[in-house]
Amino acid sequence: MSATTTVSTLKIPTPAVMAGPSRLTARPAGLPAPWEGQPAKAAASQAAHHEADRAERRDRAQAAADLDTPKLLAARHLAVTTCPYLAVALHAIAVVPTYAVPTMGVDRHWRCYVNPAFVRAHPVRELAGVWLHEVSHLVRDHHTRARRLTEASARHEAAGRPGSAPLDPDNPRREQVRLNIAMDLEINDDLFESLRGPDKPRTLHRRSKTDDADDANDTTPRLPEGALTPSRLRIANCDLFEQYLHHVTPTMVADHWTDCGSGAHDGPVPWEDDAAGAHPLGPHEAAAIRISVRDAIAAGRGTAPSGWQRWAEHYGKAPQDWRTLLGAAFRTSLGAAGGAGDYTYRRPNRRTASLGGRLVLPGLHRPLPQVAVVIDTSGSVSDMDLGSALTEVAAITRALGVTGRNVAVYTCDAAVQTAQNVCRAEELTLVGGGGTDLREGIRAAMTRQPRPDVTVVLTDGGTPWPEEQSGCRVVAGIFASHRSLTRFGSDGTFIDCRPPEWIETVYLE
Amino acid sequence: MARSPEQVAAQAAERPTVPAVPQPATAASQLQAADRLIALTRAAGSESRADPAVQALALAVAANLPVLLWGQPGIGKSSTLVQLARGLALPLETVIASVHDPSDFAGLPIIGADPASQGVAMAPPDWAVRLHRAGSGLLFLDEISSAPPAVQAALLRVVLERQVGSLRLPASVRIVAAANPAGSAADGWQLAPPLANRFVHLAWVHDPDVVVRGLGGVWPHVPLPQLDPAKLERSVARARAAICAFLTVRPDYTHRMPATAAARAGAWPSPRTWEMAMRLLAFGYAAGAGTGAGANTEAADHTTTEAVALAVRGAVGDGAGLEFLAFLERQDLPDPETVLADPDHADLPERGDLVHATLAAVVDAVARTTTRERWESAWTLIARLAATVPVDLLAAPAMQLATLREPAWDLPAQLDGLTALEALLAWSE
Secondary structure: OOOOHHHHHHHOOHHHHOOOOOOOOOOOOOOOOOOOOOHHHHHHHHHHHHOOOOHHHHHHHHHHHOEEEEHHHHHHHHHHHHHHHHHHHHHOOOOEEEEOOOOOOOOOOEEEEEEEHHHHHHHHHHHHHHHHHHHHHHHHOOOHHHHHHHHHHHHHHOOOOOOOOOOOOOOOHHHHHHHHHHHHHHHHHHHHHHHOOOOOOOOOOOHHHHHHHHHOOOOOOOOOOOOOOOOOOOOOOOOHHHHOOOOOOOOHHHOOOOOOOOHOOOOOOOOOOOOOOOOOHHHHHHHHHHHHHHHHHHOOOOOOHHEEEEEEEEOOOOOOOOOHHHHHHHHHHHHHHHHHHEEEEEOOOOOOOHOOOOOOOOEOOOOOOEEEEEEEOOOOOOOHHEEEEEHHHHHHHHHHOOOHHHHHHHHHEOOOEEEEOOOOHOOOOOOOOOOOOOHHHEEEEEEHOOOOOOEEEEEEOOOOOOOOOOOOOEHHHHOOOOHHEEEEOOHHHHHHOOOOOOOOOOOOO | OOOHHHHHOOOOOOOOOOOOOOOOOOHHHHHHHHHHHHHHHHHOEOOOOOOOHHHHHHHHHHHHOEEEOOEEEEEEEHHHHHHHHHHHHOOEEEEEEOOOOOOHHEEEEEOOOOOOHHEEEEOOOOHHHHHHOOOOOOEEEEEHOOOOOHHHHHHHHHHOOOOEEEEEEOEEEEEEEEEEOOOOOOOOOOOOOHHHOOOEEEEOOOHHHHHHHHHHOOEOOOOOOOOOHHHHHHHHHHHHHHHHHHHOOOOOOOOOOOOOHHHHHHOOOOHHHHHHHHHHHHHHHOOOOOOOOOOOOOOHHHHHHHHHHHHHHHHOHHHHHHHHHHHHHHHHHOOOOHHHOOOOOOOOOOHHHHHHHHHHHHHHHHHHHHHHHHHHHHHHHHHHHHHHOOOHHHHHHHHHHOOOOOOOOOOHHHHHHHHHHHHHHHHHH
């Protein structure tokens, strides 16, 4: 049964008139299942499946009949007029009425599930606030970020890296709610700022009647009672949900259960359709919409709050795991320096014999590269950070067969403390803790015999760099952001602690 | 399309009808029984499945562009290739790049009778000769990220010019390569930027649903795109126009080498990759993708559009690819004058934001040249849309249109169909 016939056979006046059948009712036409045609054994489970399906369709039809569509759409209209930069995204969302969802929720295919009772119970301006909240989940691509974080956590556990992962892979249901809370905080801190405005302070406690009377002229959207905000949870304001996540404790999960759907936390949700449901939005369409939103914010249409402006500046520059970046820079240097090797006649090619001895080909000689690692132990870098960066470098060198005396590690603060030949990070002793001048360490590495092909420098960045180019490739891993390395001193001089261009630099934030 | 494992298992259990095995008495017959058992576990059917990643692979292979599949070890890249070769009825040659010498791809020098006058032939390996003899085929270069840099350098000419030693592979030989992401295989080398820039990069992830179906006995088969012979010229012209228009507006995307080594080993925009993107787009249009502004929003079209998007992103990289696709989406909106000329039948997009953008453009056009006919035509359009799209999309354009009314004009008859709009505005008060 198609969505359209559902509507017409039940003689429901509202959806057909108010919103039309195309994007407002959800269940797709009955897709022929691949196993149809062999009814013998699958029949029983198929019947159960169909029963559940029918119940769901009944729920959807009932909900479509009960939904106060004009009110819900008036709320969206209000949201669009308040935040014009989100107009494209808000308009792209398809509405699915269902009683299965507690309030409102979005899925990763940009469908918004709405409970008609929730629409009845809340004023238009609060519904507009919820619209803005839900669309923020989608525009900020929370489900992709959640998946990335989950995968990174699983890798973290599997690799046995030092420190604890941001998410506990063994506890997916709890982590899903934790994620959702952190995401709600990321959205709501901004939303309050932009909706209330600085001149209209509003108490977070229950409003009295007089407050409501004051609010009567105020038609800006607002969030419903009980929305999660950083101040309510006594958490300092942060920028991203990844940062909020550190503050969201498991106890909060019990107190503030919240579920904005798979469009937020990327987990399974019982009331959602899969990708085969009606009107899904593909990932590339979603990306195109995000680009429109970004352009609208940049063009200054509407006064976007600072959180959205920061988002627009950073959109498209997805944060990458620094391990990947450091590993890539290091591998490239190794490949270019020692790995490529050279052809030499000192060792004839192993194919020479098969050529009948008439032709002597040079053999490919690939010496193992010499690697030097210079570590900043000046005290400002935490052992945890150093340890995890060093583990990464050690894993790569070991995998490429570079071990033992081919790797030299120098720990250095203002002077070189130790020089060690190691092949395991655990064997290393870190000595130091004074001021920082890594030039000493780099010089010591360069003067070693045999000369290193690649030097890796791990530091927090507060160090001067060598003036002239050294004879080998240098990769620097810096525990700081790109911007924090340049500043103006107290006497107005420009201080630039960034490494020179010939050093391949990775910022390990 | 989710199916429970029991259903899958039940389906698989019915298929094989095998005669009874004779009583195992000797070691030889036991081995025979074991082999039969293995053969049974391997028997699998295939079904078509709307998977954009698979379709993107088929599209790029049909367009004869080298494809690079990035994926963790063991997720079935090779078995997908076997399926693909079977579907295309092409011989498959698998070469594990990491165990080969540079000379296996650059050719082995063979001295003839008179090297000074005839030169030294660079003999190609047997797989290249087989492909050359067959005239077509699928060359699968596995594990190229584990190949040392010297071998990667030798692969450059194979991938781009199909030159293996002295032998040139036929133009119809398709090349697909596979690599493990550097993060998952610690012993990998970073892909050299010149090699990376010659591929359409596709991320290959396993879908648990596909694996369940596959172990139940049904793997997805890789369908070739259905090209419409009537649309070929138009598709090429449209693809050319789209890419030229985008690069005129954003010339900074013509060539942009990424800053980090990790990104340089992936897809990034360069004149070569834009040419690849153009070909992919033309194939996509010919296969019916992005007929967009029309009423046909079949699920198959949707998947094809997604597949083209994936392939284009795989050619020019995510940054440039997404900007391009967003640009394309806005450029493909129907022309407001065409819509005004025939508001009852003009093709309109389906997605809310695109409807809104089209409508805004139409109202703008009316505002620029206001005549009564155009004004009423716009109302007809709004009344038509009121039956099919959420009504809040119409609120702002309708109000703007209302302000354009000259005092002498009657209220449009179409206002009767807009009770929903009034209900909405009543809530907004």
